[in-house]
Amino acid sequence: MRCFDINTSGNSPTxxxxxxxxxxxxxxxxxxxxxxxxxxxxxxxxxxxxKEFLSEQRDGIDQWNTLMDxxxxxxxxxxxxxxxxxxxxxxxxxxxxxxxxFLNV
Numbered sequence: 443m444r445c446f447d448i449n450t451s452g453n454s455p456t457x458x459x460x461x462x463x464x465x466x467x468x469x470x471x472x473x474x475x476x477x478x479x480x481x482x483x484x485x486x487x488x489x490x491x492x493k494e495f496l497s498e499q500r501d502g503i504d505q506w507n508t509l510m511d512x513x514x515x516x517x518x519x520x521x522x523x524x525x526x527x528x529x530x531x532x533x534x535x536x537x538x539x540x541x542x543x544f545l546n547v
Contacts, residue, residue, distance in 0.1 A: 463508070465515035466541065468522075470502040478504045518543060
């Protein structure tokens with residue numbers, strides 16, 4: 443999976459314009475990651491809500507450290523290309539995949 447990012451804050455993890463991160467990150471990780479990035483700048487009441495949200499068990503994982511300093515991703519697997527209508531589209535066995543580390547199953 444490839445992702446495009448625009449960083450205008452001047453807090454880029456590198457001094458060059460192109461940054462590659464080959465860690466395992468899923469789309470559901472963006473909300474907790476971005477919320478984690480800004481939570482210290484939120485008003486007190488909103489900060490409490492953000493911390494409560496981040497403490498709950500969810501599909502998304504905070505990947506802020508992974509993006510900023512290249513730490514290993516806390517995510518080890520994800521399921522993708524789930525199509526519940528695969529039989530209606532003529533696929534005999536479904537159309538989905540599992541990624542576990544560097545393995546695509």
